[in-house]
Amino acid sequence: MSLPPLPPSACAFLDPYLPSNTSSSELFITLTYAASLDSRISLGPGIRTALSGPESKTMTHYLRAHHDAILVGAGTFAADDPGLNCRYPPASLSGADRSQSALDCSPLPLILDQSFRTNISLESKVLQNATQGIGKFPVVLVSTSRYAECADKIQALEKLGVRVVPIRGLTSLTPRGESWELIRRTFVDDLRIKSVMIEGGAQVINDLLAASTSGTSSEALVKTVIVTIAPVLLGEKGVQVSPAQAMDELSNVRWEPFGRDVVMAASFGSSS
Numbered sequence: 267m268s269l270p271p272l273p274p275s276a277c278a279f280l281d282p283y284l285p286s287n288t289s290s291s292e293l294f295i296t297l298t299y300a301a302s303l304d305s306r307i308s309l310g311p312g313i314r315t316a317l318s319g320p321e322s323k324t325m326t327h328y329l330r331a332h333h334d335a336i337l338v339g340a341g342t343f344a345a346d347d348p349g350l351n352c353r354y355p356p357a358s359l360s361g362a363d364r365s366q367s368a369l370d371c372s373p374l375p376l377i378l379d380q381s382f383r384t385n386i387s388l389e390s391k392v393l394q395n396a397t398q399g400i401g402k403f404p405v406v407l408v409s410t411s412r413y414a415e416c417a418d419k420i421q422a423l424e425k426l427g428v429r430v431v432p433i434r435g436l437t438s439l440t441p442r443g444e445s446w447e448l449i450r451r452t453f454v455d456d457l458r459i460k461s462v463m464i465e466g467g468a469q470v471i472n473d474l475l476a477a478s479t480s481g482t483s484s485e486a487l488v489k490t491v492i493v494t495i496a497p498v499l500l501g502e503k504g505v506q507v508s509p510a511q512a513m514d515e516l517s518n519v520r521w522e523p524f525g526r527d528v529v530m531a532a533s534f535g536s537s538s
């Protein structure tokens with residue numbers, strides 16, 4: 267699929283929220299997803315649902331080009347078979363240059379899979395992209411307990427080029443509210459990434475918002491929130507974004523139309 271170019275006004279809107287525009291050496295987490303008017307992100311569990319129009323989809327790929335890594339949960343990986351690469355290389359390039367650029371600008375795909383249920387095969391889009399040189403090989407993040415139990419599965423994935431990384435300290439007994447601090451440490455200490463955009467799904471988003479709001483860590487978890495709102499209603503069977511508690515912690519809030527969608531960009535926490 268070829269994506270339409272992003273107009274300069276859209277880049278000017280997004281750029282202040284990007285990790286490259288921060289002087290901080292801390293890990294930069296961007297939370298970004300597309301929702302309907304009734305705060306649903308898909309028609310139902312396991313149903314891949316296109317909400318973003320072409321303009322806001324390009325916006326997402328522009329974000330992908332500006333982050334070291336991209337994370338989705340195991341539920342999303344199973345539902346969507348996502349590619350998780352960047353399909354927004356500079357339009358001026360062609361042929362081998364364009365393909366190399368697609369690889370360079372693609373983030374490292376991360377699949378958060380506490381119970382290690384993910385099946386990745388050569389047919390998976392993320393692996394097809396990696397083997398074609400237009401995306402990076404993925405990493406699956408699992409709990410320490412599942413990592414210890416699954417040597418054969420890990421070996422089979424590693425043969426395909428997939429890395430499996432244990433989240434140190436995370437077990438099946440870890441309370442959900444405590445896992446994000448452990449995941450953050452894995453990003454920094456084991457993956458050594460400086461920025462990651464988190465796309466979903468609902469459990470990932472709701473837990474991350476709850477963990478960011480509760481302030482269990484001395485550092486804010488999420489730095490930037492970029493949400494596409496599409497002019498559709500998905501109904502009560504849809505998968506809903508709605509964290510456990512109410513929150514009102516966004517600052518530097520701006521809205522911009524992208525085709526028929528509107529995109530909100532904001533900083534998490536008090537204004538800087």
Ligand SMILES: NC(=O)C1=CN([C@@H]2O[C@H](COP(=O)(O)OP(=O)(O)OC[C@H]3O[C@@H](n4cnc5c(N)ncnc54)[C@H](O)[C@@H]3O)[C@@H](O)[C@H]2O)C=CC1
Binds near residue numbers: 307340443
């Ligand atoms: N519209 C959009 O922008 C997006 C929509 N989606 C949709 O979301 C749906 C999938 O959402 P869900 O079923 O909620 O699955 P999910 O993608 O949130 O994955 C859930 C899994 O992630 C891991 N996980 C989540 N939170 C965790 C935590 N705090 N600690 C440790 N591990 C954790 C666990 O292994 C859990 O089973 C799909 O229908 C997909 O299409 C997904 C991403 C973006």
Ligand SMILES: Nc1nc(O)c(N)c(N[C@@H]2O[C@H](COP(=O)(O)O)[C@@H](O)[C@H]2O)n1
Binds near residue numbers: 317322338350391
């Ligand atoms: N920005 C956005 N808009 C939508 O309408 C979506 N359904 C999603 N989903 C996210 O994008 C992933 C698919 O990525 P590829 O295009 O296959 O690379 C999907 O897994 C969700 O994370 N996003």
